[in-house]
Amino acid sequence: MIKRNEMMDRPVIENDVREYLRKEQKQLSGELRKIEMWANERRVPIIPHETVTFFNWLLPILQPKEILEIGTAIGFSAGLMIQASSTGSHVTTIERNPDMIEKAKVNFETLGISDQVTLLEGQASDWLEKLKNESIDFIFMDSAKAKYYDFFPLCYELLKKGGVIAIDDVLQGGTILDDRSDVPRRRRKIHEKLNAFLDVVLDHPALDASIIPLGDGLLLITKRESFDFGFMLTGEPRA
Numbered sequence: 001m002i003k004r005n006e007m008m009d010r011p012v013i014e015n016d017v018r019e020y021l022r023k024e025q026k027q028l029s030g031e032l033r034k035i036e037m038w039a040n041e042r043r044v045p046i047i048p049h050e051t052v053t054f055f056n057w058l059l060p061i062l063q064p065k066e067i068l069e070i071g072t073a074i075g076f077s078a079g080l081m082i083q084a085s086s087t088g089s090h091v092t093t094i095e096r097n098p099d100m101i102e103k104a105k106v107n108f109e110t111l112g113i114s115d116q117v118t119l120l121e122g123q124a125s126d127w128l129e130k131l132k133n134e135s136i137d138f139i140f141m142d143s144a145k146a147k148y149y150d151f152f153p154l155c156y157e158l159l160k161k162g163g164v165i166a167i168d169d170v171l172q173g174g175t176i177l178d179d180r181s182d183v184p185r186r187r188r189k190i191h192e193k194l195n196a197f198l199d200v201v202l203d204h205p206a207l208d209a210s211i212i213p214l215g216d217g218l219l220l221i222t223k224r225e226s227f228d229f230g231f232m233l234t235g236e237p238r239a
């Protein structure tokens, strides 16, 4: 089943500003626009249009050759990243939901980019272990939010020095700031793990991090120095 995302209705900026960013900024064209509209009409979770225009601005500057994405869904952001990057870019993208995988494969064919995409089917944690020796220029993390904490050490290791990780939905409609006792039980794990993740990275000396209030909060990280964040996996005290 293709799931909807309840946080889509909880913008971290005022609604009229969000609508302005979505409607007045440049629209996509061709098949990518059709995929964006298809997803938005059905409320299938893809990056919102303000993040689309930001990626269309950012990626031509970064010109990543090797991109890794966690959370393919129907392949919209993977298609966007390929179109916005340098010619000859390649995306490795991980997805566990079979319905999403099926739709993503069709979309990659429609976009004519199947030969630039490696779609890894299954759990991101399994694949990240296998990718260990890759050297990635740009990583987009857009999967289960409670897992960012666990995925980050391996992603940081896979990233080239000077490379960038973009991490979506870190503000959770602003609820990330709520007191734990005010957070409904079903959302507590996400709340705890996202806060723990932000505590580690926001002022870490090995990297530069900045949260942009686009969509539900996009965290950008540049790798300045190699650093072993393995303590996050072992539960050891913070290094």
Ligand SMILES: C[S@@+](CC[C@H](N)C(=O)[O-])C[C@H]1O[C@@H](n2cnc3c(N)ncnc32)[C@H](O)[C@@H]1O
Pocket: 045, 046, 047, 070, 071, 072, 073, 074, 075, 076, 077, 078, 094, 095, 096, 097, 100, 122, 123, 124, 125, 142, 143, 144, 147
């Ligand atoms: C928000 S959607 C991704 C949207 C996509 N990046 C886009 O903008 O077009 C998140 C996707 O991540 C997948 N996902 C969540 N946790 C995952 C995991 N641990 N391993 C693999 N896929 C995962 C979900 O099945 C879902 O399709």
